[in-house]
Amino acid sequence: MPPIIRFDQVSVTAHEKTLLANISFRLFAGEKAVLCGKSGSGKSSVLRTLLGLHPLKSGMVYFQENPLTPESVQSIRSCTAYIGQEPILGAENVREALLLPFQFKIHRGHQPTEAQLIEVLQRLQLPENILDQDSNRISGGEKQRIALARGMLLGKKLYLLDEVTSALDADSKQVVFDVFSDPQLTVLSVAHDPEWLERCDIIFELEAGRLTEVRRHGNT
Template sequence: MSPIIRFDRVSVTVHEKTILSDVSFALLPGEKAVLCGKSGSGKSSVLKTLLGLHPIKSGTVYFQQQPLTPASVQTVRSCTAYIGQEPMLAAESVREALLLPFQFKAHRDHRPTESRLIEVLQRLQLPVSILSRQSSRISGGEKQRIALARGLLLGKKLYLLDEVTSALDAESKQAVFDVFSDPELTVLSVTHDPEWVERCTIIFELEAGRLT
C-alpha cells in the first residue's frame, strides 16, 4: 500500500523565519496520526503546508504519490476536510451550511436526502432542531461537529483536524471518536487532548519545527 501523504525532507520559511525544518514522514490510507508538541512547534504548519497555504522552501510533499504543486493543490483540497478550532460555516443557517457545497457543479448530483442529513447529525450527537438555527448562534463545539458532518456528507476520506475536540463535552467527544474509528478514514491531527492521542495509531513529536 502506498502512502496517501508523504513529506520528504520538507522545510518551510515564512517571513524569513523557518517554521518547519527537514520534516519527513508518511501516512498510509486509514491510519490515524497526531502531531504533538508545544505551542509554536510547527504542528498546524504541517497541515497548512499540505493544503498549499505555506510555500515549501526545500523538499517535497507528496499526495497520493504526486508531488504537491500550485496546480495539484486543488486535488488535495478536493479530497480533504480541514476542520479547525473555529470553523467558518459560511451560511446563515446550519441547514444552509451543510448544503452549501452541493450548490456547486462538482457535488450537485450528490445532494443528501433529509434522512441522510438527520442520520449524520445523530451520529455526532447533534439534535435535528439545529438545522433551523442560525450559524452565528451555535457554540464552537457545535460548529466543529457541523464542519465534520459536512465532510461526511461529501464523502471525504482524509481529515486534517486542528484541536477538533477542544470545545466538546465527554459525550460529544465520544461521538467524534466513534466516527473516526472508521478504517476507511485517514486522519492527520493536531491536539493537546490526551484522550485523542491515546486513540491515534501514530504519534509525531515536533519541537521547533523538527520531528523528534
C-alpha cells in the first residue's frame, strides 16, 4: 500500500530563511504522527507546505503518490481538515460555522440534519445550546472542538493538527483522543503534550528545519 503523504528531500525557504531542509518521511493511511521540536524548528512549516502554502525550493511532496503542484493542491485541501491552536470559524455563530462548508459546491446537497449536528456535539462533549452562541464568545478549547466537529460532519479522513489539545481540560482532551483513535483517520500533528505523543504511532523530531530523528511508538 503506498503512503498517503510522502515528503521527498523537501526544502523550503522564505525571506532568505531556511524553513525546511531536505525533509523526507512517509505517512500511511490510518497512522497518527506528531512533529516535535523547539519553537522555530519547522513543525508548522511542514503542515503549511503540505497544504501548498509554502513553495518548494527543492524536492517534492506527494499526496496519494501524486505530486503536489499549484494545480493539484486542491485535491489535498478537499480531503483535509486543518485545526490550529485558535481556529477561525468564519461565521457569526456556531451553527453557521458548522454549516459554512456546505454552502460550497463540492459539499452542497450534503448538509447535515439538526440531529446530526447535535450528535457530533454530544460526541465532543459540547452542549446543544452552543449552536446559537456567538463564535467570538466561546473559548479556545470550544473552538478547537467545533473545528473538529466540522471536519467530522464533512467526513474528513486526513487531519492536520497544530497543538490541538493545548486549550483542553482533561475530560475534553480524552474525548479528542477517543475521536482520533479511529483507525480510518490519518493524523499529522504538531504537539508538545506528552499524553498526545504517547498516543501517536510515529514521532518526528525536528531541529532547525531538519528531520533529526524518527521514532515509532514503543521504540527508542
